[in-house]
Amino acid sequence: MLNPTGSPVVEARDVTVALGGRPVLRGNDLVVRAGEFVALMGANGSGKSTLVRALTGLRPLIQGSVHLFGTPLAEFKERHRIGYVPQRGTAAGGVPASVREVVASGRITRRSILRPAGKADRAAIDDALEVVGLTDMAGDGVSTLSGGQQQRVLIARALAGEPELFFLDEPTAGVDLPNQRALAGALRTLSERGATIVLVAHELGPLEPLVDRAVVMRDGRIAYDGPPLAHEDVHAHHHPFAGPHDHVPHVGSPFDTMSLDPREDRR
Numbered sequence: 001m002l003n004p005t006g007s008p009v010v011e012a013r014d015v016t017v018a019l020g021g022r023p024v025l026r027g028n029d030l031v032v033r034a035g036e037f038v039a040l041m042g043a044n045g046s047g048k049s050t051l052v053r054a055l056t057g058l059r060p061l062i063q064g065s066v067h068l069f070g071t072p073l074a075e076f077k078e079r080h081r082i083g084y085v086p087q088r089g090t091a092a093g094g095v096p097a098s099v100r101e102v103v104a105s106g107r108i109t110r111r112s113i114l115r116p117a118g119k120a121d122r123a124a125i126d127d128a129l130e131v132v133g134l135t136d137m138a139g140d141g142v143s144t145l146s147g148g149q150q151q152r153v154l155i156a157r158a159l160a161g162e163p164e165l166f167f168l169d170e171p172t173a174g175v176d177l178p179n180q181r182a183l184a185g186a187l188r189t190l191s192e193r194g195a196t197i198v199l200v201a202h203e204l205g206p207l208e209p210l211v212d213r214a215v216v217m218r219d220g221r222i223a224y225d226g227p228p229l230a231h232e233d234v235h236a237h238h239h240p241f242a243g244p245h246d247h248v249p250h251v252g253s254p255f256d257t258m259s260l261d262p263r264e265d266r267r
């Protein structure tokens with residue numbers, strides 16, 4: 001959805017975060033509109049995860065503001081509207097839970113603790129399992145699954161809460177290609193249903209066709225915010241965003257040929 005006209009679901013202004021006494025995000029503006037699929041990219045340590053945590057309220061700002069669905073973060077109570085899949089999590093967590101149980105835990109934001117699971121809960125859980133292609137494994141222990149399958153369980157858990165806005169932090173990192181494709185299929189379904197998706201990724205792989213917009217971080221700042229580059233434009237000769245530990249892809253990535261956003265010069 002390029003040039004989207006939806007209302008802003010995320011509106012971040014001048015977002016500045018310090019960790020360990022050091023500023024790791026500096027003066028970032030970001031607006032994400034309803035229905036957009038945004039890829040947040042950048043080298044290791046550029047601040048992608050910190051930005052996502054700041055947008056979800058998990059990291060306090062030392063400067064700036066975040067509005068979600070038009071409400072200042074501090075006053076935002078409708079947590080069920082947000083799904084967050086953190087980086088490098090495992091769905092097992094050492095607990096001998098089944099796939100279905102872990103996915104069911106994603107309904108907690110929708111249910112009163114004392115109320116037993118109802119028809120709507122069961123339907124949402126079944127739907128989430130189906131979207132990520134794990135219906136047949138619902139009774140399996142999560143700890144018996146591969147890393148990629150566990151990542152799909154985490155996405156299904158977020159999905160079960162039926163959020164409108166998803167933050168996914170590197171869902172495809174360390175995931176084999178078949179599982180990446182399954183993830184891409186699940187995210188396509190979400191996107192087609194109108195969800196807004198902000199996804200952190202080093203490499204887009206099978207997700208590439210889904211992405212409306214790329215936002216690239218460098219040294220705690222948004223250095224590029226625009227359309228993903230057309231495939232024919234991507235011929236790597238230099239890597240303007242590459243840091244010393246960077247492992248950005250050499251093909252099919254906006255890192256390769258993009259120019260700097262003019263905002264960069266004003267900072």
Ligand SMILES: Nc1ncnc2c1ncn2[C@@H]1O[C@H](COP(=O)(O)OP(=O)(O)OP(=O)(O)O)[C@@H](O)[C@H]1O
Binds near residue numbers: 044048049
């Ligand atoms: N808890 C923390 N305390 C101090 N510094 C931190 C902490 N967490 C992250 N940082 C630093 O903040 C900067 C941004 O980290 P962040 O994890 O947001 O980057 P990233 O782009 O998500 O990196 P990666 O791709 O490696 O996950 C890095 O320099 C990192 O070392």
